[in-house]
Amino acid sequence: MVKRIIVDVCVIGGGSGGLSVASGAVQMGASVVLLEGHKMGGDCLNYGCVPSKALLHAAKSGMGWDDAHAHVRQTIATIEPHDSVERFDGLGVRVIQDYGRFISPTEVEVGDDVIEARRFVIATGSSPFVPPIPGLDKVPYLTNETLFDLEEQPKHLLIIGGGPIGMEMAQAHRRLGSKVTVIEGAKALGKDDPELAAQVLDVLRGEGIAIEEEALAAEVRGKVGAIEVEVKDGRVFTGTHLLVAVGRKANTEKLNLKAAGIEPTRAGIKVDDSLRTTNRKVYAIGDVAGGLQFTHVAGYHAGVIIRSMLFGLPSKQRTDHIPWATYTSPELAQIGLTEAEAREKHGDGLEVARFDFAGNDRAIATQQTDGRIKVMVVKGRPVGVSIVGPGAGEMINLWALALANNLKMSQIAAMVAPYPTMAEVSKRAAGAYFSPRLFDNPWVKRIVGLVQRVLP
Numbered sequence: 207m208v209k210r211i212i213v214d215v216c217v218i219g220g221g222s223g224g225l226s227v228a229s230g231a232v233q234m235g236a237s238v239v240l241l242e243g244h245k246m247g248g249d250c251l252n253y254g255c256v257p258s259k260a261l262l263h264a265a266k267s268g269m270g271w272d273d274a275h276a277h278v279r280q281t282i283a284t285i286e287p288h289d290s291v292e293r294f295d296g297l298g299v300r301v302i303q304d305y306g307r308f309i310s311p312t313e314v315e316v317g318d319d320v321i322e323a324r325r326f327v328i329a330t331g332s333s334p335f336v337p338p339i340p341g342l343d344k345v346p347y348l349t350n351e352t353l354f355d356l357e358e359q360p361k362h363l364l365i366i367g368g369g370p371i372g373m374e375m376a377q378a379h380r381r382l383g384s385k386v387t388v389i390e391g392a393k394a395l396g397k398d399d400p401e402l403a404a405q406v407l408d409v410l411r412g413e414g415i416a417i418e419e420e421a422l423a424a425e426v427r428g429k430v431g432a433i434e435v436e437v438k439d440g441r442v443f444t445g446t447h448l449l450v451a452v453g454r455k456a457n458t459e460k461l462n463l464k465a466a467g468i469e470p471t472r473a474g475i476k477v478d479d480s481l482r483t484t485n486r487k488v489y490a491i492g493d494v495a496g497g498l499q500f501t502h503v504a505g506y507h508a509g510v511i512i513r514s515m516l517f518g519l520p521s522k523q524r525t526d527h528i529p530w531a532t533y534t535s536p537e538l539a540q541i542g543l544t545e546a547e548a549r550e551k552h553g554d555g556l557e558v559a560r561f562d563f564a565g566n567d568r569a570i571a572t573q574q575t576d577g578r579i580k581v582m583v584v585k586g587r588p589v590g591v592s593i594v595g596p597g598a599g600e601m602i603n604l605w606a607l608a609l610a611n612n613l614k615m616s617q618i619a620a621m622v623a624p625y626p627t628m629a630e631v632s633k634r635a636a637g638a639y640f641s642p643r644l645f646d647n648p649w650v651k652r653i654v655g656l657v658q659r660v661l662p
């Protein structure tokens with residue numbers, strides 16, 4: 207018999223975005239049902255951020271293959287309870303472990319139940335995009351969903367795609383002892399500042415990773431243990447295993463969006479600035495919303511919609527203050543505009559303040575001088591920051607605060623940073639912005655001269 211469940215909020219998908227909405231909404235007094243068809247915690251915990259960062263750490267620490275994979279499993283197991291059905295039950299969320307599909311603009315079917323909710327949230331995430339490369343369907347290949355369960359160590363891992371997944375996994379596997387070839391159709395780490403990305407790529411090449419750029423995979427052949435990838439210009443790369451990491455595909459196929467009047471796009475689901483879909487009672491957040499695809503973005507989206515969903519207040523997303531980092535060694539971090547984007551948008555109004563880690567005393571003392579920060583400044587305010595070097599992903603946090611709150615460079619310069627810390631480079635970049643204004647300015651010299659003459 208069909209059971210009808212009537213709630214304030216129905217969240218579809220128990221990953222980074224869905225769990226944040228569900229826990230926030232229930233703790234603020236809404237009745238919440240959460241549907242998760244596969245693993246609680248979604249991609250980030252099970253196949254994404256968590257295993258990839260654990261594997262990178264294990265590889266950097268010199269662990270062997272088996273220990274590294276044990277560390278990955280242990281890391282997931284330690285974090286898992288936080289995302290578990292038990293925890294959410296305890297918070298008062300009704301968790302249903304099955305896939306949901308719309309049957310009307312206001313109803314979702316899950317198993318034998320029908321859920322009627324005042325608001326629905328689609329947080330169904332994304333899956334690895336597998337491109338229609340001839341031959342790919344006939345060879346065994348890995349994606350982020352199978353890579354971390356690989357029992358045997360690849361002798362030679364071929365990776366199609368030089369984005370963050372490709373480059374992080376290239377370094378992890380190289381450091382674990384595999385040969386690695388990255389086959390990238392355009393430029394590796396192409397969403398980042400090319401000057402800073404080049405430093406990462408140099409280091410990775412120095413560690414023995416072959417990074418083939420302008421190499422669009424056109425055909426795949428072979429069998430287990432002997433796989434060939436031929437690229438558009440005829441070059442052929444051979445390895446024992448193949449990882450496909452060429453971007454993501456939104457998880458919408460199970461949702462029956464049409465029944466709810468929800469319009470899809472090529473990248474996912476069509477949303478407005480308040481993350482509402484074409485059905486005003488339904489929001490879409492995280493990877494499925496088709497914008498930047500990061501866990502912290504899914505979490506940010508959750509906050510944006512809770513405001514409008516629970517309090518009826520206007521609430522819009524921004525994208526100009528979203529940071530990201532790639533956790534290779536060295537790390538690469540970005541927020542706001544890159545230099546090229548800022549130049550295109552602001553022309554001569556742009557000033558770029560730089561500082562090299564080589565000028566930082568802690569970096570010298572700890573032999574970590576290969577790094578630099580670039581701050582794109584317009585009218586005294588940062589509009590973008592790029593950092594490469596050890597800890598870049600941590601250092602971008604300060605600039606995330608600055609860009610979120612439209613702070614001025616003078617406020618960064620006014621900060622007193624403990625000496626000697628690597629993160630002083632941010633303050634020094636602000637200093638580099640002001641020093642020509644102070645030290646090369648004849649007016650400053652004239653005023654100081656005058657004041658010195660009259661001071662008692």
Ligand SMILES: Cc1cc2nc3c(=O)[nH]c(=O)nc-3n(C[C@H](O)[C@H](O)[C@H](O)COP(=O)(O)OP(=O)(O)OC[C@H]3O[C@@H](n4cnc5c(N)ncnc54)[C@H](O)[C@@H]3O)c2cc1C
Pocket residue numbers: 218219220221222223224241242243244245246247248249250251253254255256258259304305306307329330331332350371457460461491492493494499500501502503504
């Ligand atoms: C290898 C890798 C490394 C990454 N590293 C990072 C990183 O370091 N930092 C970072 O910020 N981001 C990283 N990401 C991206 C990050 O994992 C995603 O942006 C994030 O998980 C998106 O969260 P989400 O809630 O939108 O989707 P997900 O976390 O994928 O959750 C969606 C959930 O919905 C469920 N679902 C789907 N359809 C239905 C349905 N019809 N009914 C019920 N349930 C359904 C799925 O089973 C899934 O559990 C990485 C991704 C990968 C692949």
Ligand SMILES: NC(=O)c1ccc[n+]([C@@H]2O[C@H](COP(=O)([O-])OP(=O)(O)OC[C@H]3O[C@@H](n4cnc5c(N)ncnc54)[C@H](O)[C@@H]3O)[C@@H](O)[C@H]2O)c1
Pocket residue numbers: 337339366367368369370371372374389390391392393394395396421422423424451452453454498499500530531532533
């Ligand atoms: N550190 C992090 O925050 C982190 C880490 C991993 C993944 N992620 C998230 O996951 C998303 C997906 O990552 P990704 O690396 O799969 O995707 P991506 O879109 O960032 O990079 C894919 C790369 O594959 C290349 N490519 C596409 N088709 C190709 C072909 N036929 N032959 C050769 N190269 C081809 C593209 O030019 C591109 O450089 C990222 O955009 C990011 O949002 C984040």
